[in-house]
Amino acid sequence: MAEPIVKVRNLTKSFGDLLVLDDVSFDVQKGEFLCIVGPTGCGKTTFLNSLTKLYNIDSGSITINGKDIDLRQNNIAYIFQEYSAMEWLTVEQNIMYGLKIKHVDKDIIRQRVENVMEIVGLTKYRNFYPRQLSASMLQRVVIARAFAVEPELLLMDEPYGQLDLQLKYHLEDELIKLWQKTGTTVIFITHNIEEAVYLSDRILVLTNKPTKIKKSIPNNLPRPRKISDPEFVKLRNEVTDLIKWW
Amino acid sequence: MKKSSIKQKAGTILLPAVGFVAILVIWWLLVSFTRIGLLLPTPLEVLKRFIYFLGNPIGKAFTLPMHLLISLRRVLTGFCIASVAGIIVGISMGRFKPIEAIVRPIFELVRPIPGVAWIPLAIVWFGIGETAKTFIIFMGGFVNIVVNTYAGARHVDERLMGVAYMLGASKIQAFFRVVLPSCVPYIFAGMQVGLSTCWMAVLAAEMVSSFEGVGWVIIAGQDINDMAQIFVGIIAIAVMGLLLAAFMRFMERILCRWRERGA
Amino acid sequence: MNTAKRINRKYKYISLISMLAFLGIWYLATAVLKLVPAYSLPDPVKVITTFVQKFYMKVPDGATLLQNIWASVKVAMLGYVFGVVIGIPTGVAMGWIKAVEKIVRPVFDFIKPIPPIALIPVMIVFFGISLQAKAIIIFFSTVIPCIVNSYSGIKQTNQIHLWVAQTFGATRRQQLFTVALPSALPMIFAGLRVAMGSSWMGLVAAELLGSTSGIGYMISVGRALLRSDIIIVGILTLGIIGILISVMFDLLEKLLVRGGSEK
Numbered sequence: 001m002a003e004p005i006v007k008v009r010n011l012t013k014s015f016g017d018l019l020v021l022d023d024v025s026f027d028v029q030k031g032e033f034l035c036i037v038g039p040t041g042c043g044k045t046t047f048l049n050s051l052t053k054l055y056n057i058d059s060g061s062i063t064i065n066g067k068d069i070d071l072r073q074n075n076i077a078y079i080f081q082e083y084s085a086m087e088w089l090t091v092e093q094n095i096m097y098g099l100k101i102k103h104v105d106k107d108i109i110r111q112r113v114e115n116v117m118e119i120v121g122l123t124k125y126r127n128f129y130p131r132q133l134s135a136s137m138l139q140r141v142v143i144a145r146a147f148a149v150e151p152e153l154l155l156m157d158e159p160y161g162q163l164d165l166q167l168k169y170h171l172e173d174e175l176i177k178l179w180q181k182t183g184t185t186v187i188f189i190t191h192n193i194e195e196a197v198y199l200s201d202r203i204l205v206l207t208n209k210p211t212k213i214k215k216s217i218p219n220n221l222p223r224p225r226k227i228s229d230p231e232f233v234k235l236r237n238e239v240t241d242l243i244k245w246w
Numbered sequence: 247m248k249k250s251s252i253k254q255k256a257g258t259i260l261l262p263a264v265g266f267v268a269i270l271v272i273w274w275l276l277v278s279f280t281r282i283g284l285l286l287p288t289p290l291e292v293l294k295r296f297i298y299f300l301g302n303p304i305g306k307a308f309t310l311p312m313h314l315l316i317s318l319r320r321v322l323t324g325f326c327i328a329s330v331a332g333i334i335v336g337i338s339m340g341r342f343k344p345i346e347a348i349v350r351p352i353f354e355l356v357r358p359i360p361g362v363a364w365i366p367l368a369i370v371w372f373g374i375g376e377t378a379k380t381f382i383i384f385m386g387g388f389v390n391i392v393v394n395t396y397a398g399a400r401h402v403d404e405r406l407m408g409v410a411y412m413l414g415a416s417k418i419q420a421f422f423r424v425v426l427p428s429c430v431p432y433i434f435a436g437m438q439v440g441l442s443t444c445w446m447a448v449l450a451a452e453m454v455s456s457f458e459g460v461g462w463v464i465i466a467g468q469d470i471n472d473m474a475q476i477f478v479g480i481i482a483i484a485v486m487g488l489l490l491a492a493f494m495r496f497m498e499r500i501l502c503r504w505r506e507r508g509a
Numbered sequence: 510m511n512t513a514k515r516i517n518r519k520y521k522y523i524s525l526i527s528m529l530a531f532l533g534i535w536y537l538a539t540a541v542l543k544l545v546p547a548y549s550l551p552d553p554v555k556v557i558t559t560f561v562q563k564f565y566m567k568v569p570d571g572a573t574l575l576q577n578i579w580a581s582v583k584v585a586m587l588g589y590v591f592g593v594v595i596g597i598p599t600g601v602a603m604g605w606i607k608a609v610e611k612i613v614r615p616v617f618d619f620i621k622p623i624p625p626i627a628l629i630p631v632m633i634v635f636f637g638i639s640l641q642a643k644a645i646i647i648f649f650s651t652v653i654p655c656i657v658n659s660y661s662g663i664k665q666t667n668q669i670h671l672w673v674a675q676t677f678g679a680t681r682r683q684q685l686f687t688v689a690l691p692s693a694l695p696m697i698f699a700g701l702r703v704a705m706g707s708s709w710m711g712l713v714a715a716e717l718l719g720s721t722s723g724i725g726y727m728i729s730v731g732r733a734l735l736r737s738d739i740i741i742v743g744i745l746t747l748g749i750i751g752i753l754i755s756v757m758f759d760l761l762e763k764l765l766v767r768g769g770s771e772k
Contacts, residue, residue: 265615351524351525358752370735477631
């Protein structure tokens with residue numbers, strides 16, 4: 001493989017006396033789909049927030065393409081666990097938001113927004129305000145907003161946690177399609193091991209607090225994957241055991 | 247790490263001081279070097295006056311703390327009556343349709359009238375004694391407390407009422423166990439606003455007609471062209487207002503603990 | 510559905526009867542039984558005739574009702590506009606820029622509890638009984654709620670929304686204009702409304718204490734001449750204007766604040 005796109009070295013972060021991330025180092029290859037799993041409350045969210053420098057880190061370095069991460073220069077999209085659709089914008093305006101911040105050309109904005117709205121099935125609801133939408137539709141708005149900027153690095157923090165199963169499977173497949181089409185790099189946090197095995201090229205298993213990387217497991221199962229495939233089950237059990245036996 | 251936390255601490259103490267010092271310096275410079283000095287005393291003079299008035303009478307009889315206490319007594323009298331009446335009217339309007347139908351139109355007529363506007367009528371009706379002032383203060387607080395209590399009583403969760411009745415509560419029990427507690431935060435919001443309008447009303451009332459109280463201190467200062475006295479009065483009012491607001495917040499925390507914000 | 514409608518209509522009748530009863534008792538007590546002297550409380554018919562007469566008669570205060578209304582509204586608008594123009598940016602700056610917050614907040618917390626009415630004597634000493642004096646009082650009544658609400662509106666911006674903007678690479682400026690301000694808008698609007706109420710109150714107080722025109726002046730002339738019909742007409746006029754203002758705000762809010770308010 002070529003030079004990694006994301007390099008994290010010795011990342012350490014604590015809140016007061018509570019050490020949350022302890023000397024974490026890893027690489028992400030360009031175009032890789034990386035899933036991060038770990039026990040509940042192990043600091044997965046802190047992990048992403050530190051990675052994007054939304055939190056100030058205590059020490060360590062994070063580089064993208066060899067340069068320090070810079071949210072203004074790098075094209076990053078982050079899907080938060082909480083609902084983050086903006087209440088004062090319509091569905092369509094929400095999806096445009098990232099593109100507008102980045103001053104993308106108007107025609108391109110229109111074209112991309114139409115495209116992603118179609119993918120997540122929101123075209124009919126383009127003029128609705130968030131308070132008029134259901135929880136799963138809100139999450140689709142956020143996902144569409146992230147896809148629209150065609151990020152070089154897409155960060156997702158349990159994005160599908162609150163969706164119903166059917167929609168979750170649908171959006172997982174859509175995510176895979178989009179990822180294959182655009183070649184974007186994805187870091188996907190989940191506590192759902194099946195989801196991790198289904199989506200990823202590689203799985204990072206985290207320990208409990210203070211969080212370290214317990215193991216990095218490559219996942220070379222052929223796509224499209226089937227959750228009933230014996231190989232799939234074997235890998236899923238392997239990851240499950242790792243989390244159990246921390 | 248250590249250094250930055252010291253820096254932060256310095257910031258939380260120094261920067262606020264910067265604001266106050268800047269105002270005092272500008273004030274002092276304006277008084278010393280411009281014609282405003284003819285009208286305005288220096289901060290130091292005001293402070294000296296303030297301390298002087300703590301032990302010496304303003305006007306004939308009362309020291310500054312006494313004037314404050316007189317105003318405070320007036321506020322509390324009017325405010326207490328307004329609270330009791332306001333809560334009763336608000337809850338009965340919110341819970342009993344016929345009462346709502348009878349009282350609401352008359353209340354809507356009174357509601358948009360600024361409390362201060364009652365002063366002349368109160369004086370015509372009750373003379374310039376304590377009754378007039380109590381009435382003015384009452385009108386200031388009453389409207390706010392009714393509006394909020396009424397809103398609270400209308401927003402009682404009907405499901406909770408259902409639960410209470412299902413568990414065999416009588417109407418009276420349901421009222422004291424469900425309606426009243428769930429109105430408390432609203433009532434409190436109304437009382438907070440009400441107290442500050444009462445405080446405003448007492449000043450206005452004292453300024454228009456009285457012989458004592460902080461409002462009088464200010465207006466007497468105007469009459470004898472004594473700016474220092476006016477400022478002493480204003481500062482006393484600010485301090486009193488701060489104390490009253492702090493007291494209300496404290497009470498709210500005790501009475502509405504279950505509704506603590508930010509959870 | 511139908512019974513509900515019928516019950517509603519029943520309550521409407523009760524409201525109407527209650528209104529009529531109120532006027533009837535008033536009329537009986539004053540015009541027929543003469544329980545109170547006419548200088549203290551005139552009968553409702555007298556109030557209505559005075560109200561109509563004031564549209565073309567300048568007696569006793571030297572201006573028709575409309576002239577008085579215009580005099581009051583002019584001053585109120587002047588002070589209000591200045592208060593809004595200064596208050597909102599100050600509040601936003603306090604909410605958005607840490608250093609400004611640390612410097613201004615303590616000073617502001619001290620000024621906040623001072624009722625603008627207390628400043629009336631200061632303004633009268635400085636500017637005499639003039640347009641400026643009143644406009645400044647109204648300015649203070651306006652600026653404080655504007656600052657309070659825009660400050661807390663900005664402070665309540667959801668961190669997640671700011672993070673979304675940040676991860677998309679938004680500058681601080683973009684974050685302010687695309688996230689913090691729009692999400693604070695409903696709060697700021699509520700501040701404008703509160704400010705309108707308190708400036709209206711400030712205006713009345715200012716006009717009662719020192720003025721040569723306006724509704725408050727008309728009321729105080731009525732008081733001096735023991736013409737309580739004039740006082741009541743003045744109070745009712747204040748109430749009616751208050752209602753009109755609040756209706757206007759409802760409309761404006763519907764037009765301007767999108768998405769944020771509940772249905």
